[in-house]
Amino acid sequence: MIELSAVSKEYRLNRRDSVRALSGIDLTISDGEFIALLGPSGCGKSTILHLLAGLEEVSAGSVTIHGRPPAALRAAHQLGVAFQEHALLPWRSVQSNLKLPYQAAGVPIDYRRIEDLIQLVGLRGFESARPSQLSGGMKQRAAIARALALGPQVLLLDEPFGALDPVTRRRLNHELQRIWLRQGRTTQRLTTVLVTHSVEEAVFLADRIVVLTGRPGRIVREYAVPFPRPHTVEHTRLESFHRLCDELTLGLDPSGPGDLPDASGTSASKET
Numbered sequence: 117m118i119e120l121s122a123v124s125k126e127y128r129l130n131r132r133d134s135v136r137a138l139s140g141i142d143l144t145i146s147d148g149e150f151i152a153l154l155g156p157s158g159c160g161k162s163t164i165l166h167l168l169a170g171l172e173e174v175s176a177g178s179v180t181i182h183g184r185p186p187a188a189l190r191a192a193h194q195l196g197v198a199f200q201e202h203a204l205l206p207w208r209s210v211q212s213n214l215k216l217p218y219q220a221a222g223v224p225i226d227y228r229r230i231e232d233l234i235q236l237v238g239l240r241g242f243e244s245a246r247p248s249q250l251s252g253g254m255k256q257r258a259a260i261a262r263a264l265a266l267g268p269q270v271l272l273l274d275e276p277f278g279a280l281d282p283v284t285r286r287r288l289n290h291e292l293q294r295i296w297l298r299q300g301r302t303t304q305r306l307t308t309v310l311v312t313h314s315v316e317e318a319v320f321l322a323d324r325i326v327v328l329t330g331r332p333g334r335i336v337r338e339y340a341v342p343f344p345r346p347h348t349v350e351h352t353r354l355e356s357f358h359r360l361c362d363e364l365t366l367g368l369d370p371s372g373p374g375d376l377p378d379a380s381g382t383s384a385s386k387e388t
Contacts, residue, residue: 117145117147117149117181117182117270117307118144118145118179118180118181118270118307119143119144119145119178119180119181120142120164120177120178121142121178121179121180122142122176123138123141123142123164123174123176123178124136124139124141124174124175124176124177125137125160125167125172125174125175126175135331136331136332137163137331137332137333138164138333138334139333139334140177140334141160141164141177142335143326145309146307147305147307148305148306150296150307150310150322150323151308151309151310151322151323151324152309152312152318152321152322152326153310153311153328154312154315154325154326154327154328154364154368155329155330156328156329156330156368157313158330159329159330159333160328160331160332160333161328162274162311164311164333165197165272165274165309165311167186168181168186168195168309169197170186170188170189181270189269189270193217193221194266194268194269194270195268195270195272196263196264196266196268196270196271196272196306197263197271197272197273198259198260198263198271198274199275199276200274200275200276200277200278200279201279202247202255202256202258202259203259204247204258204259205247206246206248208246209244209245210234210239210243210244210245210246210250211243211244213258213262214234214258214265216262217262217265217266218265221266229265233261233264233265234261236264236295237260237261237291237295238257238291239258242254251284252284253277253284253287253288256276257288257291259276260273260276260295264306269306270306270307270309271306271308271309272309273308273310274311275313276292277289277292278312278313285314285317289317289320289321290349293321293345293347296308297345315364315365315368316352318364319341319357320347320351320352323341324339324340325338325339325341326338327339327367337367339364342360343356343357
C-alpha cells in the first residue's frame with residue numbers, strides 16, 4: 117500500500133549549508149499493517165511521517181500510497197494524523213472538535229459517526245467538555261477520534277503519548293490497540309505508522325518495527341513482532357518480549373555496539 121523508494125530529504129539551513137535528514141530509505145508497508153519507527157532523536161522518524169502526510173516533499177526518491185502521491189490522499193481526506201500535541205481547539209467541546217474534519221472537508225457532518233467515535237475512545241459523558249476540562253490522556257483520545265472521523269485509509273501517529281506519565285501511557289497503549297482492532301472489525305483495518313521513542317510501546321503496538329540510524333536516517337533493521345493479536349499484559353511478561361526489547365535498546369544505544377543483533381527467530385534484518 118505504502119512505498120518509499122530511495123527516499124532522501126535535505127533541509128536548507130541557509131544559502132550555503134544544508135542538513136540531510138534521511139538517506140536512501142526503502143520501505144514497503146502492507147494494507148492494514150501497523151508499523152513502528154524507532155531511532156535516536158533527530159534520525160528523521162518524524163520527517164518520514166511528514167512525507168507520508170504530504171506535508172513535505174522528498175529531495176530524492178518517491179513516496180506513494182496506492183500508487184498515488186500522499187498529497188492526493190490528503191486532498192481526499194484519507195489521511196488521519198495525531199501528534200504529541202493534541203492540537204484540539206480550546207474553545208470547542210469534544211464533540212465540536214470532532215466536527216472540525218467534516219467542516220474543513222466541506223462535507224455533511226456525520227453525527228452518528230461522531231457519537232460512535234466518542235464511545236469508541238471512552239469519552240462518553242464528556243461530549244460537551246472543553247480541552248481544559250480533560251486530562252492529558254483524554255485529550256489524546258479525543259485527538260485520535262478526530263483523526264479517525266473521516267474514515268481514513270492511513271493513520272499517522274507521531275509520539276501521541278510521549279508527554280504522558282508512564283502509567284497513563286501504558287494504559288493508552290492498550291486503548292489504542294483496542295481502538296485499532298475495533299476499527300478493523302467495522303471497516304478495512306487501518307494501515308498505521310507510529311513514531312515513538314519507547315521500545316516497549318513499539319513492541320506492544322506494532323506488527324513490525326523499523327529501526328533507523330542516527331542522522332542521516334537509514335533503515336538498519338526490521339523486526340517482525342512475533343505475538344498474535346491482541347497483544348496483552350501477559351505478552352509483556354514473556355521472556356521473548358523482554359529479549360526483543362533488550363535487543364532493540366542495545367541497538368539504539370549510541371555508546372553501544374553499532375550493529376544490531378538478530379531477534380532470535382523473530383526478526384527480519386535489512387542492511388543498508
